[in-house]
Amino acid sequence: MYDKKFCRRIEAKVKREIERYNLIQGKVGVGVSGGKDSLVTFFILKKLGYNPIGILIDEGIGGYRNVTIKDAIKHFKEWDAPLIIYSFKEEFGMTLDEMVKELNLIPCTICGILRRYLLNKAARELGIKTLAVGHNLDDEAQSILMNLFQNDIQKLARLGPVSGYAKHKSFIRRVKPLRKIKEKEVLAYAMLNGIKIHFITCPYAPESFRSVVQKELNLYESKHPGTKLNIVKWFDKRREKFKSMVKDEKIGTCEVCGEPTAEEVCLTCQLISKLQRKKK
Amino acid sequence: MVIQVKYKNKTYKVRVKRAKVKSIIEKVGLNPEEYLAVKGDLILTDDDYIKDGDEIKLYDVVSGG
Numbered sequence: 001m002y003d004k005k006f007c008r009r010i011e012a013k014v015k016r017e018i019e020r021y022n023l024i025q026g027k028v029g030v031g032v033s034g035g036k037d038s039l040v041t042f043f044i045l046k047k048l049g050y051n052p053i054g055i056l057i058d059e060g061i062g063g064y065r066n067v068t069i070k071d072a073i074k075h076f077k078e079w080d081a082p083l084i085i086y087s088f089k090e091e092f093g094m095t096l097d098e099m100v101k102e103l104n105l106i107p108c109t110i111c112g113i114l115r116r117y118l119l120n121k122a123a124r125e126l127g128i129k130t131l132a133v134g135h136n137l138d139d140e141a142q143s144i145l146m147n148l149f150q151n152d153i154q155k156l157a158r159l160g161p162v163s164g165y166a167k168h169k170s171f172i173r174r175v176k177p178l179r180k181i182k183e184k185e186v187l188a189y190a191m192l193n194g195i196k197i198h199f200i201t202c203p204y205a206p207e208s209f210r211s212v213v214q215k216e217l218n219l220y221e222s223k224h225p226g227t228k229l230n231i232v233k234w235f236d237k238r239r240e241k242f243k244s245m246v247k248d249e250k251i252g253t254c255e256v257c258g259e260p261t262a263e264e265v266c267l268t269c270q271l272i273s274k275l276q277r278k279k280k
Numbered sequence: 281m282v283i284q285v286k287y288k289n290k291t292y293k294v295r296v297k298r299a300k301v302k303s304i305i306e307k308v309g310l311n312p313e314e315y316l317a318v319k320g321d322l323i324l325t326d327d328d329y330i331k332d333g334d335e336i337k338l339y340d341v342v343s344g345g
Binding site for chain 1: 302306311312313314316318322323324325328339340341342343
């Protein structure tokens with residue numbers, strides 16, 4: 001059964017991953033959703049002595065984010081740890097639920113672009129040098145397969161223990177300390193350490209390509225244990241090669257907001273201007 | 281032997297010989313990768329054995345979005 005020894009093994013594994021890739025540099029923040037992965041990331045980094053700050057993005061997803069925010073606030077109070085909340089409504093003037101009604105786009109696409117933007121901006125404003133996210137082994141293996149299936153070398157090259165391949169003065173390096181920990185182990189660790197969460201899924205998640213890949217990969221893993229780790233190991237051996245294939249992509253500065261982007265106007269500003277046109 | 285498996289509002293009765301958690305989860309038609317089994321205060325791994333009369337509760341591993 002999962003026990004204290006298991007917890008120590010998980011903590012040692014995370015520590016090894018951090019040291020192996022020199023993941024934590026300077027002041028560290030954790031992108032917190034209130035789900036098990038981000039709470040466990042925060043809990044372990046705190047336990048390892050990194051004094052992290054939690055940053056929570058409230059996208060405004062009714063029946064989901066309002067519940068997980070409560071979970072996050074409750075735990076941060078217990079841990080006597082700092083949690084800073086940023087919201088789509090305050091930053092962009094609309095919740096994700098409102099945007100989805102206006103835009104003919106997959107919710108995960110809108111959310112992915114705006115969340116990434118706001119998390120990076122928030123981290124920079126808070127003086128954070130390393131932003132840790134709760135991606136676990138399952139997430140990473142899924143991401144590798146998704147990009148492989150779509151033949152998207154650009155996105156594939158951005159994966160790894162430190163995500164993103166282009167450097168920009170405004171881009172906060174993003175790291176994944178749980179990248180070698182299975183999702184099931186993250187849940188067991190959370191339960192053993194009193195991290196109580198609601199077992200709910202984002203209402204938009206079933207629409208995503210990720211959920212399809214997740215289902216198939218879980219079927220395969222149950223028949224062939226070790227598959228997820230093998231996918232990540234396979235990728236890691238070729239990561240530098242993928243990066244070298246896309247090294248021409250230059251990251252510039254958005255003409256409108258000054259955030260990092262590969263285009264003249266960043267995807268966030270493109271979305272916001274689309275929303276403003278719709279509103280008129 | 282008979283095992284009771286609780287998941288959300290449902291209770292399944294599974295009849296098996298000596299069995300591991302993994303095969304019990306499979307017997308109720310679920311993928312063991314996606315569920316964590318708990319017996320009382322104990323969190324079980326897929327390789328733990330279940331005894332006659334045991335009651336286990338399943339939790340969703342996949343959450344978030």
